[in-house]
Amino acid sequence: MTDQDSEPVGKQGNRRDFLYIGTGVFAGVGAALSLWPFIDSMNPSADVLALSSTEVDLSPIEPGQAITVIWRGKPVFVRRRTEQEIKLASETPSDLPHPESDESRVLRPEWLVVVGVCTHLGCVPLGQGSTEARGEWNGWFCPCHGSHYDTSGRIRKGPAPENLAVPEYKFLDDNTIKIG
Amino acid sequence: MSANKSNKSSTGRGLVNWIDSRLPVFSYMQKEYGEYPAPKNFNYWWNFGAILTFMLVLMIFTGIFLSMQYTPHVDFAFDSVERIMRDVNYGWLLRYLHANGATFFFIAVYIHIFRGLYYGSYKNPRELLWIFGVLILVLMMATAFMGYVLPWGQMSFWGATVITNLFSAIPLVGDSIVTWLWGGFAVENPTLNRFFSLHFLLPFVILGVVVLHVITLHVSGSNNPLGIDPKGPQDTLPFHPYYTAKDSFGLALWVTIFAAFVFFAPNFFGEPENYIKADPLQTPAQIVPEWYFLPYFAILRSIDFDIWFIDAKLGGVIAMFGSIILLFLVPWLDRSKVRSARFRPIYKWFFWILLLDCLLLGFVGGHPPSDHVFKGIEWLLFIDLGHIGTAWYFFHFLILLPLLGTVEKTKPLPTSITESVLNGDTSSSASAKSGGSM
Numbered sequence: 001m002t003d004q005d006s007e008p009v010g011k012q013g014n015r016r017d018f019l020y021i022g023t024g025v026f027a028g029v030g031a032a033l034s035l036w037p038f039i040d041s042m043n044p045s046a047d048v049l050a051l052s053s054t055e056v057d058l059s060p061i062e063p064g065q066a067i068t069v070i071w072r073g074k075p076v077f078v079r080r081r082t083e084q085e086i087k088l089a090s091e092t093p094s095d096l097p098h099p100e101s102d103e104s105r106v107l108r109p110e111w112l113v114v115v116g117v118c119t120h121l122g123c124v125p126l127g128q129g130s131t132e133a134r135g136e137w138n139g140w141f142c143p144c145h146g147s148h149y150d151t152s153g154r155i156r157k158g159p160a161p162e163n164l165a166v167p168e169y170k171f172l173d174d175n176t177i178k179i180g
Numbered sequence: 181m182s183a184n185k186s187n188k189s190s191t192g193r194g195l196v197n198w199i200d201s202r203l204p205v206f207s208y209m210q211k212e213y214g215e216y217p218a219p220k221n222f223n224y225w226w227n228f229g230a231i232l233t234f235m236l237v238l239m240i241f242t243g244i245f246l247s248m249q250y251t252p253h254v255d256f257a258f259d260s261v262e263r264i265m266r267d268v269n270y271g272w273l274l275r276y277l278h279a280n281g282a283t284f285f286f287i288a289v290y291i292h293i294f295r296g297l298y299y300g301s302y303k304n305p306r307e308l309l310w311i312f313g314v315l316i317l318v319l320m321m322a323t324a325f326m327g328y329v330l331p332w333g334q335m336s337f338w339g340a341t342v343i344t345n346l347f348s349a350i351p352l353v354g355d356s357i358v359t360w361l362w363g364g365f366a367v368e369n370p371t372l373n374r375f376f377s378l379h380f381l382l383p384f385v386i387l388g389v390v391v392l393h394v395i396t397l398h399v400s401g402s403n404n405p406l407g408i409d410p411k412g413p414q415d416t417l418p419f420h421p422y423y424t425a426k427d428s429f430g431l432a433l434w435v436t437i438f439a440a441f442v443f444f445a446p447n448f449f450g451e452p453e454n455y456i457k458a459d460p461l462q463t464p465a466q467i468v469p470e471w472y473f474l475p476y477f478a479i480l481r482s483i484d485f486d487i488w489f490i491d492a493k494l495g496g497v498i499a500m501f502g503s504i505i506l507l508f509l510v511p512w513l514d515r516s517k518v519r520s521a522r523f524r525p526i527y528k529w530f531f532w533i534l535l536l537d538c539l540l541l542g543f544v545g546g547h548p549p550s551d552h553v554f555k556g557i558e559w560l561l562f563i564d565l566g567h568i569g570t571a572w573y574f575f576h577f578l579i580l581l582p583l584l585g586t587v588e589k590t591k592p593l594p595t596s597i598t599e600s601v602l603n604g605d606t607s608s609s610a611s612a613k614s615g616g617s618m
Contacts, residue, residue: 039360042360042361043359043360043363044362044363044370045370048365048368048370052365070460072364072366073364073366073460074365074366074460120493122342122344122345123338123463124460124461124463142463143466144463145481146548159484159493
C-alpha cells in the first residue's frame with residue numbers, strides 16, 4: 001500500500017496498471033457514448049417525422065394522367081394508367097435489372113404510386129406531363145444520366161440500380177389514398 | 181530572453197520588449213518571417229503559398245460580412261442573396277469577391293499542388309507537410325461544396341442532392357447516412373442550416389491546418405527548383421526583404437487578374453441556372469458542379485460498369501474519393517530519391533501528361549457522358565474520354581510513379597544551389613533551362 005515496490009512488476013502487470021487501463025477504458029467509452037446525442041441531433045427531428053403522411057384526392061385524375069404530390073419533401077408520382085399501359089407493364093419479361101412483377105408494385109392495377117426520385121443520384125425524372133419525354137418504355141426518363149423507367153416505374157435502361165421506390169400507402173376509399 | 185539581445189530589429193523599444201519577454205510573438209515573427217533562411221533560387225511558382233494565404237484571409241473576411249446579411253432558411257436564402265446583390269451597400273462586391281475568390285483559391289491551390297508534384301516537394305523530409313496540404317485541399321472541397329449550396333438556387337439544390345446521394349452507395353448503412361446528412365428525407369431546411377454552420381466553421385479548421393502546414397515547412401525548410409538541400413548560409417536568403425518583396429510582386433499580379441474577373445466578368449465561372457430559385461420538383465436539364473470539381477465528377481461518372489461485386493454506383497464513388505486519397509500516398513508511391521523533375525528526364529514528361537490528363541478530365545466532366553466529342557465522329561463519346569482519362573490518372577500514381585523510381589536514370593545533381601545559380605551549373609544546365617519553363 002505504501003509504494004509500488006510492495007507488489008513486484010510481473011509479466012501480467014500489477015494492480016496499478018489494471019487501474020490505469022480500467023480508468024482509461026471507462027473514460028474513453030464514456031466520452032465516445034456522450035457523442036451520440038450530438039450525432040443523433042442531426043437525424044430527422046420529431047416535427048420532420050410528424051409530416052410524414054399525405055392524403056391524395058384521386059377523383060380529378062383521368063386515365064393516362066399523372067399528378068405529383070409532395071411527401072416528406074420528395075415528389076411522389078401518382079399515375080392513373082390506361083388499359084394498354086397496365087398490359088405493357090404486366091407482360092414484361094422477368095430478366096430486368098431489378099426484377100419485380102407489376103402486381104407486387106401496385107395495390108390496384110389502375111393506380112401506380114411511386115417516389116419520383118431517380119434511384120441513381122436523386123434527380124426527378126421527366127414524364128409526368130403529357131408533353132414530356134417518357135423514355136423508351138413510355139414510363140419516365142431521367143434527364144440527368146439517362147435512366148429509362150417503364151409504366152410500372154421499373155428501371156429498364158441507364159445507370160439507375162433500382163426501380164422507382166413504391167412508398168407505403170393505402171386506399172382510404174375509392175378516391176383517396178394516404179401515403180406514409 | 182538573452183538570445184534576443186543580438187536581435188536588434190525586434191528589440192530596443194520598451195513596450196515591444198516588455199511584451200516579447202512575456203509572449204515572444206515579435207521574436208517568433210522575426211525568426212520565422214524575417215530571418216527564415218529560404219533557398220536563394222526560388223522561381224515564381226514559389227509565390228503561391230503567399231497567394232493562398234491571402235485568398236484564405238480574403239474568403240474569411242468577405243464571408244463574415246456576407247453572413248451578417250444572409251438568412252439560412254429555405255424560404256429566405258435565395259432572396260437574401262438577391263438582397264445582398266441589390267440593396268446592401270457594396271453587397272455585390274462582397275459576394276462577387278467571395279464567389280470568384282473560391283475560383284481563384286482553387287486555381288492557386290491546384291498550381292501549388294502541381295508545383296509540389298513537379299519539384300518533388302512531398303519527398304523526405306516533407307511527407308507530413310504534403311499530407312497537411314492534401315488535408316487542406318479536402319477541407320477546401322467540403323467548404324466550397326457547402327458554400328455553393330447556400331444561395332439556394334437550382335444548381336445549389338440539385339448539386340447538394342446529387343452529392344449527398346453519393347453516400348447512399350455505401351452498402352447497408354448508406355440510406356441511413358444520407359438521411360442523417362439531410363436531417364430529413366430530402367435536401368431541406370435542416371440541410372441548409374447545417375451546411376451554413378459547417379461552412380462557417382470549416383475555414384477556421386483550414387486556418388488551423390495551414391498553421392500546421394507552415395510549422396512543418398519551417399521545420400524541414402523549403403524545397404527549391406533544384407530539389408537539393410541548401411548547404412549553408414551561402415545558399416539561402418533571409419525571407420525578409422527578399423521573398424516578402426518577391427511575394428508582394430507576384431501577389432499584386434495575381435490580385436490584378438482576380439480583380440479583372442470580379443469587376444468585368446463576375447459571372448464568368450458561374451452557372452446561370454443558379455439564379456433560379458431552388459425547385460425540388462424540377463431537375464435542371466444538366467447538373468454540373470463548379471469547374472474545380474469537374475475532374476472528380478468525370479471520374480465519378482466514368483465508372484459505369486460493375487467490378488465484381490461492386491456495382492457501378494459504388495465503384496464510381498470509390499474511384500472519385502480514391503483519386504483524392506491517392507494524393508496522401510504520393511510520398512511513398514514515388515520511389516525516386518531525386519526530387520526535382522529537372523533531373524528526371526522521364527518523369528518530367530509524365531508530369532505534363534498528368535497535367536493534361538487532369539485538364540481532359542475537367543473537360544469531360546463538363547459534358548453529358550453520352551454526347552459526341554466532335555460533331556460527325558460517331559465513335560468518340562465523352563464517356564470514352566472519361567474512361568481513358570480515369571484509367572491514366574490511376575495508372576500514373578499506382579504504377580508509373582513506383583516504377584519510375586527504379587527504372588529511370590536521373591541526371592547528375594549540381595553540387596550546391598550557389599554553384600548552380602552562379603555558374604549556370606555545367607553538369608545540368610540543359611535540363612535546368614528546359615525545366616525553367618515550369
